[in-house]
Amino acid sequence: MKKYLMVLMIAVCALVVAGNAMAYIVPDDLALDFRTTAWTGAYNNPFWTVGDVTATALPQGSLLFQANDDGLGILGGEPDEVDHEEQLSVVINLGMSLSGVWITDLFTRSDGADPVNGEYGSVLINGLDTYYFMGINSDQGNGDQYVSFGGAKLVTSALFQIEGGTNNNDFSVAGFTRVPEPATMMLLGLGMLGLAGVWRKFKK
Numbered sequence: 001m002k003k004y005l006m007v008l009m010i011a012v013c014a015l016v017v018a019g020n021a022m023a024y025i026v027p028d029d030l031a032l033d034f035r036t037t038a039w040t041g042a043y044n045n046p047f048w049t050v051g052d053v054t055a056t057a058l059p060q061g062s063l064l065f066q067a068n069d070d071g072l073g074i075l076g077g078e079p080d081e082v083d084h085e086e087q088l089s090v091v092i093n094l095g096m097s098l099s100g101v102w103i104t105d106l107f108t109r110s111d112g113a114d115p116v117n118g119e120y121g122s123v124l125i126n127g128l129d130t131y132y133f134m135g136i137n138s139d140q141g142n143g144d145q146y147v148s149f150g151g152a153k154l155v156t157s158a159l160f161q162i163e164g165g166t167n168n169n170d171f172s173v174a175g176f177t178r179v180p181e182p183a184t185m186m187l188l189g190l191g192m193l194g195l196a197g198v199w200r201k202f203k204k
């Protein structure tokens with residue numbers, strides 16, 4: 001019986017390692033996902049609302065960009081993303097408990113404008129806390145990068161913008177993550193125990 005528990009533990013460890021290896025690619029299961037068809041209509045509109053969440057292109061007169069791989073950005077300047085003094089505002093009416101955000105299209109720089117940091121941007125959460133992200137830390141496939149808030153935050157607003165003031169800093173926003181609830185983790189644990197039990201019975 002102990003042998004099978006060992007096998008199970010190894011399988012779990014392998015899954016965790018695989019999960020870490022993919023840590024730099026936007027996962028499919030975001031808590032708030034701007035890549036979904038619900039957000040498709042945002043393209044070429046000044047703002048777009050889905051449920052309690054409204055995204056607005058700033059400054060006034062700007063229009064939203066949307067794509068099913070990159071998420072939201074701002075039209076103009078470079079053809080799609082947040083660049084120049086464009087800003088992407090996200091307002092969540094009653095707030096959502098969120099733990100981080102996935103940025104896309106954020107790359108190192110080949111034009112030499114900022115070879116140290118790469119493309120460089122920030123997000124201001126609830127008008128209080130600023131988190132920075134740089135292209136040198138991104139997966140260079142689609143410029144994916146995860147920005148952690150260092151724990152769950154009740155987020156009511158997020159304001160995305162470039163940093164550094166250069167024209168070629170641009171990025172998109174795929175969406176936000178939520179940390180797994182303790183209840184979810186417990187269910188997962190119970191499920192594993194159950195699986196171990198079934199395995200044991202099956203072997204007898």
Ligand SMILES: [Ca+2]
Binds near residue numbers: 077078082083086
């Ligand atoms: Ca743009």
Ligand SMILES: [Ca+2]
Binds near residue numbers: 069104
């Ligand atoms: Ca892209």
Ligand SMILES: [Ca+2]
Binds near residue numbers: 081107119143170
């Ligand atoms: Ca970019």
